[in-house]
Amino acid sequence: MLWKFIRGLLLLFVAVVLAGPVQLRAQNLPAINVNDNRSPAGELRDGALTLRLEIGEGNWRPESDDGEAVSIYAFGEPGKPLQAPGPLIRVPQGTEIDVTVHNTLPVAAMVRGLHQRPGNAAEAITVEPGATQQVRFQAGAPGTYYYWATTTKAPLIANWTPVETELAGALVVDPPGATPDDRVFVIGRRTAPGIRPVLTINGKSWPFSEHFTFTEGDVTRWKWVNTSNVAHAMHMHGFYYRVDAVSDDGERVRPTTEADPPILVTQRVPDGGTFDMTMTAEHPGRWLFHCHMIAHMTPDTRFLEGGVHPAAAYDAAHAAHSSDPGSGGMAGLVIGLTVLPKNPAAALPEWKPVRKLQVTLIERENVRPAILVEVRDLAKAPPPPPPAGTVIPPQLIGPPIVLRQGEATEVEVINRMKEATGIHWHGMELDSYYDGVAGWGGTGQQTTPPIMPSQSFVAKIAPLRSGSFIYHTHWHEPGQLTNALYGPLLVMPPGREFDPATDLNFLFSQGVFEPLVNLLLINGHPQPLVMPLKTGVKYRFRLTNITPNAVSLRAALRRLSGEPVQWRAIAKDGADLPATAAIMKTADQFVTVGETWDFEYEAATPQELSLEVYLPGATSKARVTQGLLFSAAPPR
Numbered sequence: 190m191l192w193k194f195i196r197g198l199l200l201l202f203v204a205v206v207l208a209g210p211v212q213l214r215a216q217n218l219p220a221i222n223v224n225d226n227r228s229p230a231g232e233l234r235d236g237a238l239t240l241r242l243e244i245g246e247g248n249w250r251p252e253s254d255d256g257e258a259v260s261i262y263a264f265g266e267p268g269k270p271l272q273a274p275g276p277l278i279r280v281p282q283g284t285e286i287d288v289t290v291h292n293t294l295p296v297a298a299m300v301r302g303l304h305q306r307p308g309n310a311a312e313a314i315t316v317e318p319g320a321t322q323q324v325r326f327q328a329g330a331p332g333t334y335y336y337w338a339t340t341t342k343a344p345l346i347a348n349w350t351p352v353e354t355e356l357a358g359a360l361v362v363d364p365p366g367a368t369p370d371d372r373v374f375v376i377g378r379r380t381a382p383g384i385r386p387v388l389t390i391n392g393k394s395w396p397f398s399e400h401f402t403f404t405e406g407d408v409t410r411w412k413w414v415n416t417s418n419v420a421h422a423m424h425m426h427g428f429y430y431r432v433d434a435v436s437d438d439g440e441r442v443r444p445t446t447e448a449d450p451p452i453l454v455t456q457r458v459p460d461g462g463t464f465d466m467t468m469t470a471e472h473p474g475r476w477l478f479h480c481h482m483i484a485h486m487t488p489d490t491r492f493l494e495g496g497v498h499p500a501a502a503y504d505a506a507h508a509a510h511s512s513d514p515g516s517g518g519m520a521g522l523v524i525g526l527t528v529l530p531k532n533p534a535a536a537l538p539e540w541k542p543v544r545k546l547q548v549t550l551i552e553r554e555n556v557r558p559a560i561l562v563e564v565r566d567l568a569k570a571p572p573p574p575p576p577a578g579t580v581i582p583p584q585l586i587g588p589p590i591v592l593r594q595g596e597a598t599e600v601e602v603i604n605r606m607k608e609a610t611g612i613h614w615h616g617m618e619l620d621s622y623y624d625g626v627a628g629w630g631g632t633g634q635q636t637t638p639p640i641m642p643s644q645s646f647v648a649k650i651a652p653l654r655s656g657s658f659i660y661h662t663h664w665h666e667p668g669q670l671t672n673a674l675y676g677p678l679l680v681m682p683p684g685r686e687f688d689p690a691t692d693l694n695f696l697f698s699q700g701v702f703e704p705l706v707n708l709l710l711i712n713g714h715p716q717p718l719v720m721p722l723k724t725g726v727k728y729r730f731r732l733t734n735i736t737p738n739a740v741s742l743r744a745a746l747r748r749l750s751g752e753p754v755q756w757r758a759i760a761k762d763g764a765d766l767p768a769t770a771a772i773m774k775t776a777d778q779f780v781t782v783g784e785t786w787d788f789e790y791e792a793a794t795p796q797e798l799s800l801e802v803y804l805p806g807a808t809s810k811a812r813v814t815q816g817l818l819f820s821a822a823p824p825r
């Protein structure tokens with residue numbers, strides 16, 4: 190009895206000591222509900238919405254419902270639990286909105302975004318502690334917007350403090366008479382120096398965020414609201430989507446036109462921006478829609494559960510034969526899509542490979558970068574071995590892999606590294622089992638395995654379209670992605686060979702060079718040599734961003750005066766642009782993480798240009814320039 194009492198005291202003592210430093214959840218605070226943004230808040234009657242909002246503090250569980258909680262500020266409706274993100278305001282155009290905001294916090298809150306669109310983003314109402322404020326406004330122009338609040342007088346969402354990161358809600362204005370059949374997603378990011386980040390979609394971090402099940406051919410509309418303090422690069426696996434409207438500031442919405450790319454796989458959304466998209470679930474299998482920034486989807490962001498290395502993020506043996514495949518070794522800004530076949534009984538088309546490639550991943554000792562990628566076409570004789578003692582110079586890019594449209598190709602990936610991996614064929618429409626997301630991709634009971642050290646995996650690819658794609662590691666830690674485990678993946682149309690003399694790959698990445706500085710690279714080099722080119726030749730510039738996190742990277746083709754030239758956009762994310770979008774543009778373009786753009790440029794007269802790759806507003810370390818010398822004489 191006495192022992193039990195002493196043990197009880199000891200356990201209590203240990204619990205208190207352990208709980209001290211990791212205490213995130215404040216006692217005596219109400220639980221915050223996660224808001225899936227399916228039910229509009231308030232009461233809509235006779236063209237008027239009456240909404241009562243409350244700001245309070247509560248405990249939020251961004252991972253599992255019984256996982257650790259973190260205390261944050263949030264919006265709610267009086268008498269109901271607080272919500273992360275805040276209650277959805279959704280009304281038809283022309284609605285009169287009558288909102289009261291009651292502040293239960295001990296600090297004043299400035300509430301922004303409760304005004305007619307388009308309006309002044311800086312406009313705010315200040316609600317003192319314990320006070321209530323009322324605003325009335327007309328909804329304004331149809332579109333996807335948001336409202337938010339700050340207790341630190343933050344002028345922009347980019348200036349938020351961690352406790353405020355879910356203190357925002359979507360505001361959607363529908364065209365009159367519309368019957369919305371879409372879904373609304375709010376992106377959140379809680380971060381600060383010294384705390385582990387939490388990245389959420391509608392208040393939950395993957396794999397606790399929503400999983401969707403569609404049937405092949407289903408058409409779905411999604412609205413994305415980025416109320417986090419950074420931009421994101423939203424990437425779809427397996428099929429393309431269409432962007433219908435964008436807003437860079439949450440005030441003005443620009444419907445996309447026929448001058449915009451009609452389909453894409455990666456869309457950059459700035460902090461405080463929104464976009465509407467439509468997609469057709471074209472291919473059966475398990476797919477992902479996620480931010481391509483590694484910091485926003487690595488399992489290392491499994492904040493409340495301690496962070497997980499990819500190798501530990503799933504059980505390979507379980508994942509290989511499971512209809513419940515788990516997380517795919519990811520966390521954060523990810524949602525899962527299962528697309529069921531329309532006709533499950535239909536026989537699969539027969540697979541008759543006409544070409545076989547071998548991609549060998551070699552890890553080298555005491556060399557930086559450590560990873561070397563070798564590509565071999567098995568129909569061709571192997572290259573002679575290099576003479577003894579030859580040192581292959583470090584290169585921070587894998588060689589291009591060139592496929593042909595419609596040609597069934599088997600790509601065997603041989604892993605001679607010490608670590609497991611998965612290789613993703615970025616932008617390709619292929620069977621999800623071969624998509625490279627170990628522990629997630631596949632259909633039914635079959636799940637893509639990781640490629641373990643000294644093992645290999647055969648990916649079956651029959652490219653549906655020609656264009657510029659990427660192969661890269663889908664093993665979600667920065668080591669492989671800054672060590673050259675990526676390269677250009679090009680698909681040529683029938684009857685056309687890849688001609689490196691006119692078809693120019695410019696792949697932007699990051700890598701660590703001595704003395705251990707992380708540099709921006711063009712084709713693996715921090716200081717590329719000047720490239721000799723000819724006048725009167727049409728060049729295809731294939732631009733690819735496979736940096737870990739440079740979401741706001743831009744590429745500009747400039748004259749020596751600094752002025753950008755004009756070039757013709759011809760493809761985006763591997764999809765050719767129609768004539769209406771294949772137009773001349775100023776050569777200064779966002780190329781976000783996981784995005785490819787193809788442009789055409791021809792110099793009529795001898796000239797010197799530079800392809801400048803840069804992060805706007807950043808230091809010189811985030812800038813790299815490729816010189817291009819156009820001359821009438823053929824380059825020697």
Ligand SMILES: [Cu+2]
Pocket residue numbers: 420421422480481482485522
């Ligand atoms: Cu992101």
